[in-house]
Structures are given as C-alpha cells and as structure tokens.
Amino acid sequence: MKRFYVLLVAIAVVGGAFLYLAGKSKGGSLSAVSDVPPANDGFKGYTLGADSAPVEVVEYVDYECPICAMFATVQFPTIQEQLITTGKVRWRIRDYPLRIPQHPNSRYAALAAQCAGEQGKFWPMADSLFNHHDWAMTGKDVSGLFRGFAQGAGADPVKYDACIQTQKYAGRIAASYQEGEQVGVNGTPTFFVNGRAYPGRATSDGFKAYVDSLIAHRTTRR
Amino acid sequence: MRHRQVIAVLALAGLFVALYLYLYKIGVYGELKCGSGGCEVVQASPYAMVLGQPVALYGVLGYAALFAVCMVGLHPRFAAQRWPTTALAVLATLGFAFTAYLTGLEAFVIHAWCRWCLGSAAIITLIWFVALPAALRSRRPRTES
Secondary structure, three states: OHEEEEEEEEHHHHHHHHHHHHHHHOOOOOOOOOOOOOOOHHHEEEEEEEOOEEEEEEEEEEEOOOHHHHHHHHHHHHHHHHHHHHOOOEEEEEEOOOOOOOOOOHHHHHHHHHHHOOOOOOHHHHHHHHHHHHHHHHOOHHHHEEEEEEHHOOOOHHHHHHHHHOOHHHHHHHHHHHHHHHHOOOOOOOOEEOEOOOOOOHHHHHHHHHHHHHHHHHHHHH | OHHHHHHHHHHHHHHHHHHHHHHHHHHOOOOOOOOOOHHHHHOOOOOHHHHHHHHHHHHHHHHHHHHHHHHHHHOOOOOOOOOOHHHHHHHHHHHHHHHHHHHHHHHHHOOOOOOOHHHHHHHHHHHHHHHHHHHHHHHHHOOOO
C-alpha cells in the first residue's frame, strides 16, 4: 500500500512539473517573418482552372482575414463547381498579408502556403488554412499547427521546415504585396477580373452573373 | 483492491495528459509539444469541441472521476463494497467508447494524429481492460469450499 502512494506522488510530481515547465516555455518559438525587400521572381500566384479559360480572376488574399476565410469556405466551392471546372474561369491567388496588429500571423501563413506550394501542395494547404480558421483567433504560436497542415496536405515536413526556416519566399510575398498596392488593393479579399477591379458582390452568384455577362459580351462581339 | 490501485495510477497519469490538452485549448500554452503538427491540427478541428466545451475538458472530468472513485474505493470503509468496482467499469466503458469515437475521427475524418490523444486512448483502454474483468468477477457469487 505504501508503494502505491509513493507511485501516486511520483506521478503527481512529474505531471505537475511537466505542466509547469510547458507553461514556462510559452512563446519560445515565434512564427514571425522578417521584413525583406520584394523579390520579384516572376511568380504571379498559384492558379486553378484551365489556361484556356476566357476569364481570369485574381484574388488578393490574407489568410488571417476572416472575410477571406468565409469566402473561401462558403462561396469558393460553388465558384469552383460552376465556373472553374466548367472551363470558364481561371482563378489566381496573390498574397496580400495585411500589415495590421490584428493579423500577426498573416505573413507567416502566406509563407506556409508558399512552402507547401513549392511541393505542389498549395491548394490543399490554402484549404486547411481557411477551413481551420480558429488559429486566427487564438493568438497562439501557429508554427506547429501550420506544419501539421502541410503534412496533412502531403508535403514533406523536412523540406517544409527548411523552407520556413530560411523564409525562402518572404521576398516573393513582399513583391506580391507591393504589386497589390500598385493596382489599388487596400483590403482583402480584393478581386480583379480580366485585369479590372471586380465591381460585384463577393458571392458565387455575383461572380457567375458577372462572368457569364463577360462571356456573352465576348460571344456577341465576334 | 489491486485493480483499484492500478486504475488510480493510470487515471492520475491520464488526468495530467487531459489537463495538458485542456490548458492548451483554453490558451494557457502557446504550442503543444507534439513532435509533429498533428496535435494542433486535431485540436484546431471542429471535433475538438463537444457541446461548446473542449473535448479535453471531458477527459479531465472523466479521469478525475475515475481517480476519485478509486481513492474512495480504497478507503477501508468501502474496500469490501462492490459499488466502486461497478462504478469504475461504467466510467471506463463510457470513456473507452468516447475515446474510440475520437480516435476514429482522427483516422478517418481529420486525417491527423495527436500523440497526446493517442496516449490518453492507450491509458483509457488499459483502464477498461482492468475495470471490466474486475466488475465481472465481482458479480460472480462467491462459493465457500
């Protein structure tokens, strides 16, 4: 019986010490991305849809933005079904991580998406970032979570880690941001359709009506 | 008596695992020591909340209840009584069933593994393997020879 109580005390001491030390190491690894000059490597964003699609939509996105997440999870699946898989639209994603204190992980999320994209896993990574958007509201260190997303998307974690640690695409993200500023982006999500600011509502119905009108106009002009 | 001691030891270990996950979920810890990102993926999924509360909270309460019943059952006043053994079997079965459901979600829905959750699953499975036979033995009529 005495051995039993000794064992209980030992577990309590070890468990308590672990919980205490885990709390002390809080914030040990920050998921920050350095400010780097824009590096224009010619990359113009990941695309979804046929190269021959008559309409191209460019979306400037901030992964930490709740409206972007809402759009990606609620509207985009219908857009994909009605416009992208039917060959009408090619969708292009550009990074525009907002530089506001409320979005401390925007650039890190963009970097994570680029690092997964390097391995051909951009879209599943972007889906994970938007589908599990709790991370944007907790203020926690997101590095482990994003690594898990990358792994879940099928990326090699070792290559992903190397990409993140060297901040390989920080310059590319800065360049995308700069290009966004130049074309008048001042919030996210911002859309351009065939190079012009999209005037409609950011809904699947809005995009469908606009794209169909563009295609109809194109057809009648022929 | 022996089975109550074993379950108490396991339940206390499980309590610390569940407490760690709960404290992470409510924001006390910034990151989970997981080795991979699977723990965070599971914790960030919508399945990490049940009835508006973190799943880990149910783990904390379940292990605390198991531990409390064990300690009461080990008291000389209750040592010979059968109800703590029955209560442990009921709690362990509920915990085991809930854990099996959560582990199934990890495997087939979330497609990510949380090592701490798997550790907790192993603990509750061991508890169930100890509690259930003990309860079945206690229901058999004792024969005097």
